[in-house]
């Protein structure tokens with residue numbers, strides 16, 4: 565069994581920690597803050613808005629706010645590739661009576677912002693972007709107090725939920741969000757850790773406004789990223805020669821770990837043991853051992869808690885015997901790339917038989933003439949500048965034991981700057997065995 569000693573801090577939790585620390589009335593120290601490009605963009609954005617914060621070797625220190633109101637930025641704020649950064653920051657800025665323009669790279673500029681512009685607009689913020697989908701660059705003019713709203717999340721989205729909750733801190737009444745399918749709840753947990761009550765009952769989340777006054781600084785350590793662990797879980801399942809992979813201090817929030825349930829349904833030998841808690845988030849040890857996987861129909865209700873792991877799941881499906889069906893995943897069309905198209909091209913390049921559907925795909929695995937689980941047909945793969953596609957290709961190539969390159973490795977830095985170091989650590993330990 566190989567023990568991977570370092571992964572990468574959780575991206576979703578790091579974004580939220582920086583944003584809440586910027587709003588709180590006492591100092592914060594966040595250990596194991598993600599050095600990923602996306603999270604550094606959020607830190608830079610908050611600095612541009614006058615929030616005093618410093619990042620030094622994965623420790624983010626944030627001084628308590630001296631003013632109730634952020635500084636109006638003199639130029640557009642660049643969120644790079646990060647949908648989470650842009651949507652959550654819009655939620656925060658909705659309650660700031662200043663005007664700011666947010667922009668990003670080509671991928672981010674093509675992703676819909678209407679899903680946050682609509683509820684935040686009803687709360688009283690003005691958000692302008694291009695066309696019906698309110699594409700970036702978006703200009704927001706916030707207001708205070710905001711109006712509390714009741715909002716039904718359609719489609720399921722933790723980013724939209726979080727943007728509304730962050731704006732709800734500045735509303736003069738109770739904000740209610742109807743969430744038919746629970747999505748990742750890091751914002752709710754962190755708000756609670758910071759002293760603001762958020763309740764969940766019967767599919768409704770409630771937050772009483774005026775709550776920003778109660779936000780305490782955060783003293784916390786960010787768990788490692790389950791979504792990053794998923795790539796090495798896949799490697800542990802597929803690469804017999806490694807005898808399994810183990811990772812410690814991985815975030816095991818149940819709204820993030822549907823990938824483990826999915827892998828188990830495929831016959832995968834994975835374990836997850838909660839060993840502690842950080843800022844209300846369970847953390848623990850994950851193991852994955854070589855397994856013979858079989859195709860499954862992924863339960864549609866699991867998809868929202870599996871959404872970021874679907875690219876690497878498609879590689880498992882290509883290596884499994886039989887047919888795997890993913891439906892109800894239309895959201896993949898508006899991620900860092902059109903991930904349904906990207907997945908279809910990737911799997912086709914690995915000897916999988918794959919059919920595209922409007923809201924998902926179907927894969928028949930193990931179809932290579934040699935009988936090997938995965939065989940790469942090309943030496944170089946397109947990534948569509950999508951970090952999770954790039955890493956999925958590289959993990960698939962690793963299990964196939966083939967030297968494959970991707971057309972873009974820089975994109976990996978948006979979520980997992982240490983990815984190649986982790987692969988290197990695994991090689992060193994494998995050689996020692």
Ligand code: S3P
Nearest residue numbers: 576648720721722723724871872
């Ligand atoms: C995220 C929520 C998910 C996920 C994204 C991170 C978050 O997006 O795909 O990578 O941190 O809230 P949606 O909420 O749009 O589904």
